[in-house]
Amino acid sequence: MQRSRRAAIAACMFLAIAASPGVSLAQTADELYASGVKARQAQHFDEAADLLKRALALKPGNADVLVQLGFAELGRNDLPAAREAFSRALSLAPAYQDASFGLAEVEFRSGNLDAALPLAESVVRAEPGNADAAALVETIRKAKQAAAGSKMKPAPAAAVPAKKAPPRRADPVAGLMQQGRRLRAAGKLPEAEQAYRRALRLAPKNTDILVALGLVVGSGQRFDEAGHFFDRALAIDPGLLDARLGKVRLAIWQGDLPRARALADEALASAPDNVEVLNLDARIALLEADYRRAEQSFQRAFAVDPRNAEALVGIGDVRRAEGDDAAARLAYRQALAIEPGSADIEQRLAVPPPRKWRLDIGTEMSDLSDGLGDWTDSSAGLAYRLSPATTISGRSRVATRYGHTDVQVEGRIDQAFSPAFSAYALAAATPDADFLARYSIGAGASWQVMAPARQFGPVSLNIDARYDDFANAGVTTISPRVQGYILDGRLGLSARWVHAEDDIGTRADGYVLRADLVVTPRFNLFGGYADAPEISDGTLVPTRTVFGGLSWDVSDPLTLRASLAHEQRPTFDRTIFGLGLTARF
Template identity: 80%
Template sequence: ALKLSPKNTDVLVALGLVVGSSQRFDEADHLFDRALAIKPALLDARLGKIRLAIWQGETPRARALTDGVLATAPDNVEALDLDGRIALLEADYTRAGRSFQRALALEPRNAEALVGIGDVRRAEGDDEAARQAYHQALALQPGSADVEQRLAVPPPRNWRLDLGSEVSDLTNGLGDWTDSSAGIAYRLSPRTTISGHARLATRFGHTDVQMEGRIDQAFTPTFSAYALAAVTPDADFLARYSIGAGVSWQVLAPAKAFGPFSLNIDTRYDNFADTSVTSIQPWVQACILDGRLGLSARWVHAEDDTGTVADGYVLRADLAVTERFNFFAGYADAPEIDDGALVPTRTVFGGISFEVSDPLTLRASIAHEERPTFDRNIFGLGLTARF
């Protein structure tokens, strides 16, 4: 059709959408530009460039283009739908809901707006209301694979149970250490999770029980933080109390070849009977191979209240071998905080996790640790259940 009518803007836009949905982004952008060269104010071509920016993950560019269209065509239903979709990517659920509701008011049989309303409600944690919107959209578009896929998503599991146990074999006839833990977490909202954690550890005939509380908060899709506090009554070797906090910032969004890439930092203060230790651990994480391989590097800096300083690093790789089977391995040359002392330690570690079913994951790990006075072999098992 384009060969027969090279300046047919309808054909140029239609072809741009086809090749754009096939991820031939440069070719699609060129077709939209050709249409705009013929008709500079052509709304369909401008909307096509917005969709192209969304497909490419360029949310700021999509926002700027959409604001430009809405400034001249505030009641354009397609532009409102796209505005809602971009607001969802920005985690601005108030604006997203307002745009989809306005589009639906202008066009009551707009299935795309109903799907968008469902997506907003799901993002806000109201799965039942989301399903109601999806069913309304499906009534307008029977057999829609896009809507049926959303309805097939199981209801969210807001509870998570983590159980784990480690046994350490010490050289030089020093016996065994054990370290067991149980944690329960509840997702208050899609952005907020609270959790509690209990730890039972034994060393050289002494037993400590530590209790920890933690809150995780995602402020935006790319920035999150956490805070924790822990206490050990009648502590023999663990910290009497601890406080910690950390942040994570995703500086690059996921892409086909590379990403996401995040900058992180963890901080902690541990108070022992005879001393206290402050540690700071900035670290970076990057994913490649469509996100299947994650690589992280962590710098460890620790200092006690006498001014003794120790530094080190931890390197780790996580590989998703299959959808259910994951493997990790790493090496650390970093100080270990042991009863308030900063002990230089070298560790090689690795492990696997297997998703038995959607709610149940099993884990196993092994590590070899070298200290100045003894070596330590660590064997661990654990599970995670979601409900």
């Protein structure tokens, strides 16, 4: 039960990280924009237009992307497409001088000198030092004079030599933003933050910078500061989608899925076809184990942008969560064809197929005081994962005490109903029992009440109930337990209360305290103390126990275990040595 619960927690953390911008699954709008600008500056206009169109699919209302797309279309001499891009940018930001300059260039190349001149002159008036705009004004005036001198209408586009857009002046803010994007993509978050902060000093009300800073500091788990940056951006532009999505990501990083869902639903209502919104909605659904909704949203994102690798990766993650590894790998390979060399996608493909079988073997040898001899207790169990949510298992146990041997068989089913709630049921029988229960039935449940957040969590509430029928008595045991983790999940602490009662009214209560420490990713220690009743041949025996042990993951499929315990009973002491292994295949 504990292993399945930890697996569910690990899967939840893995998906939340996958949604984090610090560990991007595919190119973000900012990265596509930066790549598009770089391609345009290198005069690779076809590539630039493709990249910028993909960025525009993620950020349909971004004027910067539209302006850069306009200049890329100018480079391809696609004047209608360039005019549309610049016009859309001006409808969003009427004072955007680069958009006015680009539109002036389009009108000039189209031969519309009367429309081109006032546009270019307005840029010069707004930016007196803009040499590019001044040169364009001079060129248009000369063209008008030549046309007037010949008493001819302005020549059509074919008669006017196409003039390449003058080199753009360096914009320090844009340069710092591009530098920040490159550093962030390379995983250099502190350096990216410094670049963005320098840009913010130059343009303190630039919402793109504020959002970028929020994402960077949020990736570093400085959640309060990240929220402050997003709030500043929203104070400037209350409807800014990028900042709203930043708050969605922030809620995911903090493990607050209900808040993330509420914010994502609001964004989805206002931008139902935005690819980034759809991908985030799908990621949250995946964390909620709502695989149907997750796949629908990823599929919608892919339909809007067929070159969106993140949507394909998400579809693969859904398939893997559902247990269909072959279909997951197919989706990952399709995503890799769009983004060759992506480390994130290659890592997913490198994950071995899931192992559905688990073999557990263990043995304990007890040394009793006062010359009472030894006890042995050995078991072998085999479990099979029917689906990511359902596991069935069987176990046989052979115990020897005072020259008598009992053989017990047990069947069990574990079911995860959600990432936060799971339950199990079991039944066991011992034919011709001498000291073990003739039959047993049991059930239990685990509910994660707090998701991992910063250095704390998760916290779960658990309960186990069991009835054991012995030859001379029946015993009911109820054990509620609380378990939590600190130090970023490296230290687990649990406290269990044990209540036992037999069928003649004898009652006993006690407790068990335990700590689990992750020393390295492969090596774990545990230890604890118990003052709780032990059921021995149908009798409730007060017992105090100190115990400890270790586990070592020799490899992915093999784990070795060892334990040592000392138990004090009213009539004798018992020292218990245990060894075991788990093999997954």
